[in-house]
Amino acid sequence: MPAKTFYIETFGCQMNAHDSEKVIGTLLAEGYQQVETPEAAHLVLYNTCSIRDKAEQKVFSRLQQFKRDAGKGKLFGVLGCVAQQEGEKIFDRAPHVSLVAGSASYTRLPELLVQLETGHRRVTGLSLDTDETFDTPFTRRDNPYRAYLTIIEGCDKSCAYCVVPFTRGPERSRTSESVMAEARRLADQGYTEIQLLGQNVNSYRDPSPAGWDFAALLGRIAEIPGLRRVRYTTSHPRDFVKAIVDAMDASPVLCDHVHLPVQSGSDRTLAAMDRLYTRAQYLERIEWLKNARRRYSITSDIIVGFPGETEDDFEQTLDLLDTVQYDSLFSFKYSPRPNTAALALPNRVTEDEQQRRLAILQEKQRAIQIRLNAAMVGNIEEVMVEGRNHATAQWIGRTSSNRTLNFSDPRTEGLNGQYVQVRVTRSGPNSLVGESVTVV
Numbered sequence: 001m002p003a004k005t006f007y008i009e010t011f012g013c014q015m016n017a018h019d020s021e022k023v024i025g026t027l028l029a030e031g032y033q034q035v036e037t038p039e040a041a042h043l044v045l046y047n048t049c050s051i052r053d054k055a056e057q058k059v060f061s062r063l064q065q066f067k068r069d070a071g072k073g074k075l076f077g078v079l080g081c082v083a084q085q086e087g088e089k090i091f092d093r094a095p096h097v098s099l100v101a102g103s104a105s106y107t108r109l110p111e112l113l114v115q116l117e118t119g120h121r122r123v124t125g126l127s128l129d130t131d132e133t134f135d136t137p138f139t140r141r142d143n144p145y146r147a148y149l150t151i152i153e154g155c156d157k158s159c160a161y162c163v164v165p166f167t168r169g170p171e172r173s174r175t176s177e178s179v180m181a182e183a184r185r186l187a188d189q190g191y192t193e194i195q196l197l198g199q200n201v202n203s204y205r206d207p208s209p210a211g212w213d214f215a216a217l218l219g220r221i222a223e224i225p226g227l228r229r230v231r232y233t234t235s236h237p238r239d240f241v242k243a244i245v246d247a248m249d250a251s252p253v254l255c256d257h258v259h260l261p262v263q264s265g266s267d268r269t270l271a272a273m274d275r276l277y278t279r280a281q282y283l284e285r286i287e288w289l290k291n292a293r294r295r296y297s298i299t300s301d302i303i304v305g306f307p308g309e310t311e312d313d314f315e316q317t318l319d320l321l322d323t324v325q326y327d328s329l330f331s332f333k334y335s336p337r338p339n340t341a342a343l344a345l346p347n348r349v350t351e352d353e354q355q356r357r358l359a360i361l362q363e364k365q366r367a368i369q370i371r372l373n374a375a376m377v378g379n380i381e382e383v384m385v386e387g388r389n390h391a392t393a394q395w396i397g398r399t400s401s402n403r404t405l406n407f408s409d410p411r412t413e414g415l416n417g418q419y420v421q422v423r424v425t426r427s428g429p430n431s432l433v434g435e436s437v438t439v440v
């Protein structure tokens with residue numbers, strides 16, 4: 001266990017995955033070396049998620065495993081959303097932890113590391129009072145073809161169920177100049193796909209005098225030579241304006257996919273959740289997408305069993321699925337989170353009932369996906385190749401609409417990161433199968 005070695009495990013969303021890429025880069029720049037197992041590391045870091053209780057419990061079970069290593073020269077750090085949410089309480093629950101830092105403090109990491117290495121045993125970075133974003137030239141990107149790029153951090157909404165405003169702090173946008181410079185640098189390095197990240201990318205607002213909004217930023221990034229695909233996540237329906245659809249229509253580089261989390265199809269539940277839009281307003285945005293120049297994949301997140309959700313509210317969510325015909329859906333049982341407004345709401349839905357609703361919702365969505373994917377059989381789709389499944393001897397590709405398309409091709413190597421035209425020959429609920437075609 002040589003000094004200055006570290007191991008990091010990441011939980012949660014793409015923002016967290018990208019934060020870890022920045023944290024790793026920062027540690028390497030500080031002279032640390034990354035190792036593959038916690039056993040081999042001097043410093044063990046967990047970058048944590050607290051969106052639902054289950055996610056939060058994971059880090060504590062990990063920490064439990066290593067309790068006995070405390071005091072043997074091994075250091076433990078908790079980063080990310082659980083760190084921010086639980087703060088110094090983590091030291092009580094897991095006394096072998098000596099670093100607790102939320103994402104709003106990562107700019108201070110080098111300084112926190114020095115404190116750790118000089119023997120401080122309770123080092124914290126927990127202030128949310130910041131107008132900075134965590135930008136670093138040292139980011140160690142995991143994927144050589146597709147790069148994450150943060151444009152906005154934090155969240156100013158206050159959805160009644162959500163911890164994010166408490167764990168990631170207030171909204172702060174990067175300057176358009178710094179976003180554009182990073183995007184150009186990525187294109188120069190050979191990345192062809194960029195995924196713009198933020199808790200709410202739609203409320204991006206350039207803090208510099210240029211003053212670009214999100215639609216303007218999208219349009220400009222799409223013009224950068226070398227970039228073939230630009231995606232973004234995640235969108236809040238309230239801030240999803242028509243100009244975004246117009247920008248997407250204007251450039252095929254902007255991928256055929258919008259993730260627009262609705263959470264519920266019932267106005268009553270949406271109001272209780274404090275989502276700031278009605279079902280009708282949400283459907284208006286869906287109409288913009290359905291009437292657009294190309295076909296966009298639309299995906300969403302739904303929470304079932306929010307406090308007070310009646311059978312009728314739930315039926316309205318099911319009805320929304322029929323209306324929208326989502327290409328894919330993430331669905332969750334409501335999980336009570338610390339500090340959130342929904343904790344005070346009456347009429348909790350029982351676990352059994354939540355489970356029943358989730359199963360019905362997922363079954364309905366599965367039928368929709370089977371139908372939508374089947375309609376793609378015979379199409380020729382461009383995929384970016386992400387890897388090879390040696391067991392099936394197929395390449396794994398992703399369409400612009402964000403579908404997995406596994407395909408056969410005579411070549412057995414050298415396709416990763418390439419763009420290939422593929423004819424879809426079969427479909428399932430979650431993916432497509434095809435064979436590459438030579439386009440003349």
Ligand code: 5AD
Nearest residue numbers: 161162261301302332333334335337
């Ligand atoms: N319980 C269940 N699901 C939640 N989500 C956010 N907070 C909660 C919670 N307390 C879901 C939302 C969000 C997605 C990232 O996670 O659907 O869009």
Ligand code: SF4
Nearest residue numbers: 012013049050051081
């Ligand atoms: Fe989890 Fe939300 Fe934090 Fe992402 S922002 S890691 S989803 S709690």
